[in-house]
Amino acid sequence: MTKIRIVILGASGYTGAELLRWLLNHPHADVVALTGDSQAGKSIGEVYPHLSHAYSHTLISHDAVDYQNIDLVFCCLPHGTTQEILALVPHHVRIVDLSADFRLHNLESYQEWYGHAHRAPQLQRDAVYGLSEIHAQAIRAARIVANPGCYPTSILLSILPLIQASQIEPDRLIIDSMSGVSGAGRKAVQGSLFTEVNEGVKAYGVGGHRHVAEMEQEVSNAAGKELHISFTPHLVPMNRGISSTIHTHVTNGNKAAQLHATLSAFYADAPFVQIMPLGIMPSTHEVRGTNLCRIGVADDRRSGKAIIVSVIDNLVKGASGQAIQNMNLMFGLPEVAGLNAVAVFP
Amino acid sequence: MTKIRIVILGASGYTGAELLRWLLNHPHADVVALTGDSQAGKSIGEVYPHLSHAYSHTLISHDAVDYQNIDLVFCCLPHGTTQEILALVPHHVRIVDLSADFRLHNLESYQEWYGHAHRAPQLQRDAVYGLSEIHAQAIRAARIVANPGCYPTSILLSILPLIQASQIEPDRLIIDSMSGVSGAGRKAVQGSLFTEVNEGVKAYGVGGHRHVAEMEQEVSNAAGKELHISFTPHLVPMNRGISSTIHTHVTNGNKAAQLHATLSAFYADAPFVQIMPLGIMPSTHEVRGTNLCRIGVADDRRSGKAIIVSVIDNLVKGASGQAIQNMNLMFGLPEVAGLNAVAVFP
Amino acid sequence: MTKIRIVILGASGYTGAELLRWLLNHPHADVVALTGDSQAGKSIGEVYPHLSHAYSHTLISHDAVDYQNIDLVFCCLPHGTTQEILALVPHHVRIVDLSADFRLHNLESYQEWYGHAHRAPQLQRDAVYGLSEIHAQAIRAARIVANPGCYPTSILLSILPLIQASQIEPDRLIIDSMSGVSGAGRKAVQGSLFTEVNEGVKAYGVGGHRHVAEMEQEVSNAAGKELHISFTPHLVPMNRGISSTIHTHVTNGNKAAQLHATLSAFYADAPFVQIMPLGIMPSTHEVRGTNLCRIGVADDRRSGKAIIVSVIDNLVKGASGQAIQNMNLMFGLPEVAGLNAVAVFP
């Protein structure tokens, strides 16, 4: 089989590096070019010493890409910077965008959360929200896939099947998530310094994290009505991992057992989503370095409520791994191609 | 002023060591004896090398204590082991017990959560629940103070004043807490190994952590009715710290601002409880190594709800620091004696 | 090609789990059985939840193994327990032993360091010291390979080629190494608790770590004379990784540049050993989760001395990865089969 010829835009960020980690052993991937405007001219090994033995590419500027022989773009640029750049990509090239720029179908909603009018509204309309297990069919046919945020991936995989089955009340969700620091990227900011993060935890973005927008979009779609979600992220001293604790109000006297059965059936054939035995909660240690999502369900002490815990590696299933999974879907490859792995534990 | 003559039972655990850290600079404390059955005969410096320059005591067995010249016992023994031992302490000696053995006033409730009948029911009846800021008056007069659990301390300080003021609904509380590993003590168990904890997070005890019992006791008392709490603890890779995210349903159209005002007034003179500016959430970094509790309040995205984040150092305000604060109350000392400190940051 | 049929003895330790992580994607490996005496009867997923989706094996006791259809044993049992067990393995089965039991060719030296006479002296005589890049030829033909220790691997790969080339003085080596905690295994001991290790470093085993024995064996062989090494290990708060800082006295007025040239030539075709540019030191971050060894060389401030820094992942190149590399050599496979990877960074 011929290989998919790939460009990574913005390869100098952590999601770019993580794509390269997985693509090394992907049987159908050919990484043709890497871009990085501020670091153009450097080899990828200078930017990421750990990649030096595996890739000899030199970073080029975004507009130096020759798209003629390219099949796919992974776009790892920061939020807000991708719209004009992706609008110029020739139409024969398919796109998986890891930024937040194309996740919101509603242009007003985009403007509200991001503070400016969308700059590529046509592309926005074409974009498919790339939550692989939920939107696989649309992803297969999509030209542009908006790869979901890390928090939303951990949360939506757990609750969308339950909302579709009307087993939980979609407008009474309360979610507390914990994330590792790599979610903040490689930018040198005081709040991400080792000394500021280590040996402590911190709730942040209370009441207003931007990932709320895409979660409310997907939950509202599944519920058939506009609704709001209570979501509180917390920063935890670890490199990788997201764990979301989701408090649900069940419908019709359901118990965790019914939710568990629904999720187990829904994901019976999904290679990357694993439902824990009833009452057992997963740990992010079990998915570190993998494209897995593990979900546990248990009854709450208060009747009428069930607790769901969902864990992923934010850089893999929450970003680059799911991006490759989407590539596999888009190009008719086995969904697991290049993504089979066991957690790096300990 | 004469000094309080102190025995620490079970000094070889982390709470014992933390008591010794603070008592070193306490102007009115005289540590007379340390016990530790399995390590009796060793110097405290052999058990804890970091204490070797400050204390030269040799651990003795529990029954080798001569109580004649003792004023106060700090009991740091494991849950379930203190009842018979404390029942034998002469009546002139006052007690601060850091275990869970005397926290539940209801003997049936104790039996239900701990699996056996209480072995010192008379003492149990005398015990005061030692949440310093809430029960200061009773603590001053108590012979035996049951020092609260770490999770309950972080949570109850936030919600009891609001329940007493009828500003939140006490039967709709949802609480997610994160704790450092020192809460598990110094026992060598696989789940507390560095390699098992580092670089990951994990929900545990979902639906059934024993600290629920004392929280429900206090909340029920404040609310004037029996009720249940939804509480989920999480283990986080850090030594010290607890952060509790508390989801509340407000009453009467209240907003975070009203809750904030109530808490600010309630704790106006409390030296160790600090209410953050409205909408600002505290980090455990800010209280690491101190007896402080910091509380933040913000409106949730969903109307009718407010989010409270409360942070403490689990070994200090959540254990040994609050124990000394209670000693200060019991002996008529300034509440802050020996406990003034700024967080060890970074 | 037919697959190599494999048994892992002692699969419940970290090196066993790490073997399984790599073997999942190895094109020529068939894991037939896993043993673990104390946990026999449990599924591997109960022992290691992160493996539950990839392996459904149940642990059996060591003597329940049917060796008839087995080609290779990986032995991951603790030091001192493997000799009798391996002596009973049928002769058609080849062995890679990850313990220290067969690393010392000299039986008196074994007795001196391990405190008892060797219990399988014949097997000992057959064993090849499995430092892949140095002893590849002997490993290919060996029936039993004694997989090197983690510290020795990081150190010997750096210095043996230089000693063979007479560019450094073999009897004046001073080595300080730092290791992550996984090197201590999964046994529940107080010294490996998160709280005891986190936020600190500690020199240990000063003057007498057992890995000295195999290093002195190999260095003495290369130098053609008996000599002693100064080696001090340090425990560092991280899961994985070893970094060794090696202080050398150069011969004949050599500088780091000559050492660098020698190492570069020696490892020109070695897929897993990478010599950094002259004067650049590697970090363990660059090899985390890989079978790589990276080596940097620089002149010391004092003339006549050069400093070498060598980094590996102690569980991979320092244990299970090198074991698979040795399997590849023994069975005529490409050395890199199943071992290609980029570091898990961040």
Added chain:
Amino acid sequence: MTKIRIVILGASGYTGAELLRWLLNHPHADVVALTGDSQAGKSIGEVYPHLSHAYSHTLISHDAVDYQNIDLVFCCLPHGTTQEILALVPHHVRIVDLSADFRLHNLESYQEWYGHAHRAPQLQRDAVYGLSEIHAQAIRAARIVANPGCYPTSILLSILPLIQASQIEPDRLIIDSMSGVSGAGRKAVQGSLFTEVNEGVKAYGVGGHRHVAEMEQEVSNAAGKELHISFTPHLVPMNRGISSTIHTHVTNGNKAAQLHATLSAFYADAPFVQIMPLGIMPSTHEVRGTNLCRIGVADDRRSGKAIIVSVIDNLVKGASGQAIQNMNLMFGLPEVAGLNAVAVFP
């Protein structure tokens, strides 16, 4: 007793915050003003939330300080920026400078290591190198004390008494040190991000760390001849702590026992330097958060050599704690005033 009226220049760095942590409980300190040019106008609680309850000062610019009623300046400004500023401080004010600017008595040496001519040579000549236990007498009388670097403090305390006693060879020292990340300060740089540091170690500055200069100055003075030191620092994933492993060649057939006796005698009355029992090595855990230096001595496996391990908290004895110790000496206070503490463990 009247209090010492203090200004902290550059209070927004970690050493400034650490000074404030200790001065809170110092019986003779009165913090009058805090400066911070880039953050002037902010309260210290905005810059460091953990200080908000203890200090209400607003940062002012350096030239807004009114020195009329000031007795002492702690200068925490970055290296290279303090010379002009301190030259303008009125002569009645005494100075403890925590930067490297006044540590080198030799102006050419300063120029060589720091790349520019010294800008306050007269002040430089007056400065005393503030290694408290070694230069106490000169410190008491000094107007300006150059507080030592963190690495040099850990190392020089160990070796200077042995060199003065001619028990080790001063020109054959080989030193490997490990440091926590707080040594790099609070500046937002990529290399100090949590994700870049966590789960790995790294040698850096091989052959050329600036702290070499002050170590060679002090060692050369003690030895009575110019000499060079081999020093390699390593970055370790922890907030605080330095451990130095010092390889010495003993003289006259000395053993570790003789070195141990010499150090024990030298520091018999030193409240902050503790010599471990012979053969026992200290851990940085034992000194975390304290002004202690702990030193262990053991024979090396190679005869003629002894290994010394010396640990401190880099922010305390390696910076702010020693600065306060020097203040105590300068103002005739007990050396331990305000500095008594037990390590924050776990």
